[in-house]
Amino acid sequence: MTTKKLGAGVTRTDRKLMDGRTIRYYDTNGQKREVIDQRNPETQPGIGELRLDVQTNEWVVIAAHRQDRVFLPPKELNPLTASSPGNLTEIPESDYEVVVFDNRSPSLRQPERELKLPRNLDFATPTFPAAGKCEVVCFTSDYESSFKDLTDRQIRTVLEAWRDRVAELSSETYIEYIAPFENRGEEVGVTLSHPHGQIYAYPYLPPRTERMLQVAKSHRERTGRVLQSDLLEREIKDGVRIVSENSEWIAFVPFAARYPFEIHVLPKRSVPDLVALDQTACDAFTPIAREVLSKLDSVFDMKMAYIAAWHQAPVRVGREYLQLHWQITSVRRAPGKLKYLAGSESAFGSFMMDLAPEQSANLLRDAKI
């Protein structure tokens, strides 16, 4: 057991689970975390395979061993809540604030030996083990809660946990990109409704990030300017798509949104990643995060399905071109209607938006919370 002091009065205590995975408790009251995982040890599933899709030069992770993962268990068997005598969960303690543990069925996992993928991919590129990390972030032990229902203190602790994980994962040589995200709602395939997020740490730049890097780099070379700053400037000038703002952060529906509800939340002072946020920016994140997610649920007065993803600079390359921001997207376009990624979006990557970004921003701005 190790305990470490982080920012905002948060301490982290590490423990091992029955199968050797690590669980990290993020606490604000110096709690002792000494309970031992009582479950029977089980074999960890094998590692997946990275295969190159030669039509697009993009890695695909083949993680066939995950097919049997837990699927919407009944509430009394929720594996993400604190343990109780009748339900020994992923969290051995009988209470917790925020925990991050290694995913039991990871798509990507720590490789047995040093791995470095080639940067030049082509037809002859061999396959590789699916190295990386998949972690689960539990936002609270209360399974009926939501990110937006967390207290200031809780959101601040989640943010500190994210920052800690990004800092630590960045030091692993096999990791090139770290993506903390939350999938919420059965509509986006969430198999456990307990409020939680995930962290994927990839051994390559994910295709969308690679594209964003290429575009931001070319913008800088042509104009000498930072793309995200120009984008922010335009949104402030246009004004009509801004949803919320405070001294440190701004939230808007982007000019060319792809989803009926899409909110980008940017720190006003650009930083490459979560680790680089200063204490003022960290503290100011809490109210705007709660506000935009509350507004999203308020538009149709229902729990909205969403994906909330932190985009950051890659760990090693292009750190001067890409900056931190939080993208929240929802496929819900009306109470009984979802946007599906069908032929145009899925097969050809071309997005069709049914709701004008300005309409969507109006709905969000006017939503009573």
Added chain:
Amino acid sequence: MTTKKLGAGVTRTDRKLMDGRTIRYYDTNGQKREVIDQRNPETQPGIGELRLDVQTNEWVVIAAHRQDRVFLPPKELNPLTASSPGNLTEIPESDYEVVVFDNRSPSLRQPERELKLPRNLDFATPTFPAAGKCEVVCFTSDYESSFKDLTDRQIRTVLEAWRDRVAELSSETYIEYIAPFENRGEEVGVTLSHPHGQIYAYPYLPPRTERMLQVAKSHRERTGRVLQSDLLEREIKDGVRIVSENSEWIAFVPFAARYPFEIHVLPKRSVPDLVALDQTACDAFTPIAREVLSKLDSVFDMKMAYIAAWHQAPVRVGREYLQLHWQITSVRRAPGKLKYLAGSESAFGSFMMDLAPEQSANLLRDAKI
């Protein structure tokens, strides 16, 4: 009214619908198509807007006027069947074989004046009207049928209709890429269950196509070889992912499949697009198309949701690099389980596959039809 002779004994007769849209009847018995659309004329919705997503340099179509489109109407109001006294549909005739008509709520439509998008996109790129064409292809008047249930004759007529549309749309100067596809199943958001497909004709290269073009071009420059031929050669050599084959076509699960069920169907002699297929290849398409779609429904003995999309060479550029093939993808990974595009896929473009492509190919190959 004009009538035109196409291949395989198919004739095409054009008529106008009440609002000026064109409907094209593809027939095999020289039918006269003289029935006039009896519905009240209605105003055509406006044209959408193309906005550049400056983070990715990709066009997004903002088609806000489509929000009210028809959504799963009851069977007796099916707008895609032949007209009857109680239900005046999109097809004025009381029977039909195959029809293609302009979509009533198109995301992309014919522009009022000549449009040419700039090839170099950057932050300063202005917005443009969402020029292009969206057409609906009805495979049969029988709403309970499916593509796989069509007769040889019907599939051959659908193919001839696709080829005719690609040939004609290719001559429009504002069109750069033509994508005939079928979305099937409510799981992929299909709002009308009548067996039908769509054709999207884009004024730009869709992002995935642009990427495929870039990769195929670079492969050619580096090796002097055609990427799709190398890919086909590897699949034949590996053998283990082949699902079906005849003298002219081959169907396999690709080495780096992204979906639990993904089948690529390639003509053995490469051609750039549907128009370039010869009669032998056209005739041989029927049995393999029926076979692979039947196998797909047979794996779990249920109607599978799928997207079946024709990938072709672009209309104007890179015709020597990209070749025709048919990609069928299904998000169904088990009878009660779908694959969702959540955080990793949707926010970062990185795909995680739960089923090994070889397993998936085995299931398809062994499926009894």
